Amino acid sequence: AQRVTQPEKLLSVFKGAPVELKCNYSYSGSPELFWYVQYSRQRLQLLLRHISRESIKGFTADLNKGETSFHLKKPFAQEEDSAMYYCALSWGDSGYSTLTFGKGTMLLVSP
Amino acid sequence: DTGVSQDPRHKITKRGQNVTFRCDPISEHNRLYWYRQTLGQGPEFLTYFQNEAQLEKSRLLSDRFSAERPKGSFSTLEIQRTEQGDSAMYLCASSLARQVGRSPLHFGNGTRLTVT
Numbered sequence: 001a002q003r004v005t006q007p008e009k010l011l012s013v014f015k016g017a018p019v020e021l022k023c024n025y026s027y028s029g030s031p032e033l034f035w036y037v038q039y040s041r042q043r044l045q046l047l048l049r050h051i052s053r054e055s056i057k058g059f060t061a062d063l064n065k066g067e068t069s070f071h072l073k074k075p076f077a078q079e080e081d082s083a084m085y086y087c088a089l090s091w092g093d094s095g096y097s098t099l100t101f102g103k104g105t106m107l108l109v110s111p
Numbered sequence: 112d113t114g115v116s117q118d119p120r121h122k123i124t125k126r127g128q129n130v131t132f133r134c135d136p137i138s139e140h141n142r143l144y145w146y147r148q149t150l151g152q153g154p155e156f157l158t159y160f161q162n163e164a165q166l167e168k169s170r171l172l173s174d175r176f177s178a179e180r181p182k183g184s185f186s187t188l189e190i191q192r193t194e195q196g197d198s199a200m201y202l203c204a205s206s207l208a209r210q211v212g213r214s215p216l217h218f219g220n221g222t223r224l225t226v227t
Contacts, residue, residue, distance in 0.1 A: 004153075032212045043114070044154070044202070046215035086153050096210040098144070098167065101153030 136205030
């Protein structure tokens, strides 16, 4: 079965520091990976997806199939990046129709 | 607000009672999803609809749970004979495309259920 692991419940950094939120997955086929974010008192929303190879709000994530990872990175954290981040996976057996989420990592950026 | 709306926002019920939640998706979205989120966990998939057809159900969706989307617009999730373990945030999401990679899921604010 497919699984997403986010090893850190909380990541606390200072403003301007680099950030890396870790995500590992288990799936034997070709998955699609996503990062969703939930800011305080807001809805869960898509941040980025690996198929787009885009940078959103300074965040990037590269799919590493060898290490089965999809870590989220930002070189210089901002206070407004403080939020709950969820890594998610869709898989071919489901027609890439549904998402399996990790447990999430809370990012706290201090001034 | 033209986003996904869920009603009610909060529901407190006694064990054994039935509850029903409603989700109104973004109007042009034909896919509608239900997820459940408990404390310290990420959202867990329950079921999804393509228009009015329920295409997939998770093993988490026990016989006490039933979801409908009668006209391919709003959806309801009913839990019969609630148990304390049903206490959770129930999230609804909608999307435009068949594959989640082509069209992101748009989530509602959720309905928080507390079973006493």
